[in-house]
Amino acid sequence: MNLLTVDDLSVDLAGVPVLREVGFTMAHGEALGVVGESGSGKSITLRALARLLPDSARQTGTITFDGKDVSKLRGAALREFRRHEVSFVFQDPRSAINPIQRIGDFLLESVRDAGEDVSAVRTQSLQLLRRMGIDDAERRMTQYPFELSGGLLQRVMIASGLLPRPKLLLADEPTTALDVTTQSDVLALADELRREQDTALIFVTHDIDLALAICDRVLVLYAGRVLEISPSQAAVSHPYTKGLLDSRPPIDTRLDRLPSIEGTPIAAAEAGSGCPFVFRCPVALPQCRDSLPDLVEHGPTLVRCHLVEASRG
Numbered sequence: 558m559n560l561l562t563v564d565d566l567s568v569d570l571a572g573v574p575v576l577r578e579v580g581f582t583m584a585h586g587e588a589l590g591v592v593g594e595s596g597s598g599k600s601i602t603l604r605a606l607a608r609l610l611p612d613s614a615r616q617t618g619t620i621t622f623d624g625k626d627v628s629k630l631r632g633a634a635l636r637e638f639r640r641h642e643v644s645f646v647f648q649d650p651r652s653a654i655n656p657i658q659r660i661g662d663f664l665l666e667s668v669r670d671a672g673e674d675v676s677a678v679r680t681q682s683l684q685l686l687r688r689m690g691i692d693d694a695e696r697r698m699t700q701y702p703f704e705l706s707g708g709l710l711q712r713v714m715i716a717s718g719l720l721p722r723p724k725l726l727l728a729d730e731p732t733t734a735l736d737v738t739t740q741s742d743v744l745a746l747a748d749e750l751r752r753e754q755d756t757a758l759i760f761v762t763h764d765i766d767l768a769l770a771i772c773d774r775v776l777v778l779y780a781g782r783v784l785e786i787s788p789s790q791a792a793v794s795h796p797y798t799k800g801l802l803d804s805r806p807p808i809d810t811r812l813d814r815l816p817s818i819e820g821t822p823i824a825a826a827e828a829g830s831g832c833p834f835v836f837r838c839p840v841a842l843p844q845c846r847d848s849l850p851d852l853v854e855h856g857p858t859l860v861r862c863h864l865v866e867a868s869r870g
């Protein structure tokens with residue numbers, strides 16, 4: 558059985574469409590990267606999965622997590638889902654932590670509420686902090702968030718996300734605010750821990766290279782729609798995903814101007830019945846303006862593109 562099945566998920570916020578017919582599945586322990594330009598719907602997808610959309614949101618479609626319909630969870634079942642089944646790590650740790658609460662109290666807070674064995678969880682917290690590369694974990698537990706650097710605090714947040722041994726960790730650009738070396742250290746440690754725990758990961762990022770490096774598959778969003786789900790750079794087939802790969806800055810040459818995809822993305826609300834990427838696509842066909850094909854298998858990738866369909870004859 559899949560850990561997660563998202564089927565035909567559409568979300569409107571304050572009456573404005575932001576996600577359309579999003580569908581994908583995840584196996585237990587799998588890592589899925591979610592990439593796309595700003596405003597493509599990455600964070601909204603995560604929030605919908607964790608039942609964290611604002612009250613003004615209207616959602617259709619289904620999210621099935623470990624056999625349960627997430628939209629039907631209420632009361633104790635919803636608390637259990639948020640405590641033990643999914644965890645969230647946000648981009649900015651300082652906005653997600655109470656500034657006047659000590660790190661140790663923050664880590665043990667949810668356990669205290671649930672009446673679990675505090676001393677056992679304290680030991681686990683210390684172990685996780687050390688495994689996340691925090692040397693003097695005992696002392697850090699007694700400190701306040703302002704006493705920790707952004708990098709240390711994000712390590713604490715990831716430890717806190719893994720502490721309940723969730724089935725799924727939702728990470729929204731968890732290392733974007735860190736410098737590149739720290740970013741790769743933190744991600745490598747987090748990845749090792751979540752594999753040991755068999756915790757699946759959804760990793761939202763702007764960086765398609767990073768997503769391909771860390772994740773089993775990468776889902777590409779554009780104007781609130783899934784355009785491709787690919788396991789590797791070699792398998793990538795959609796012109797938009799290829800454009801994202803081609804616009805990475807080269808590591809060995811200095812360019813006067815960074816390569817980029819011509820034009821700007823449209824909002825989900827601006828897309829008609831055609832492919833939302835048609836306005837920027839260098840290889841668009843006439844039919845791309847009228848309809849967006851279904852997501853279909855093309856070798857190891859899942860892609861929705863008329864050009865790919867035409868190439869298959």
Ligand SMILES: Nc1ncnc2c1ncn2[C@@H]1O[C@H](COP(=O)(O)OP(=O)(O)OP(=O)(O)O)[C@@H](O)[C@H]1O
Binds near residue numbers: 600
């Ligand atoms: N609370 C809200 N009310 C109304 N619209 C919103 C709200 N939050 C997000 N949106 C809109 O939903 C769309 C998707 O936003 P989302 O935050 O998911 O994008 P994103 O891909 O995560 O972007 P970024 O990479 O900039 O974080 C955007 O057009 C955004 O303006």
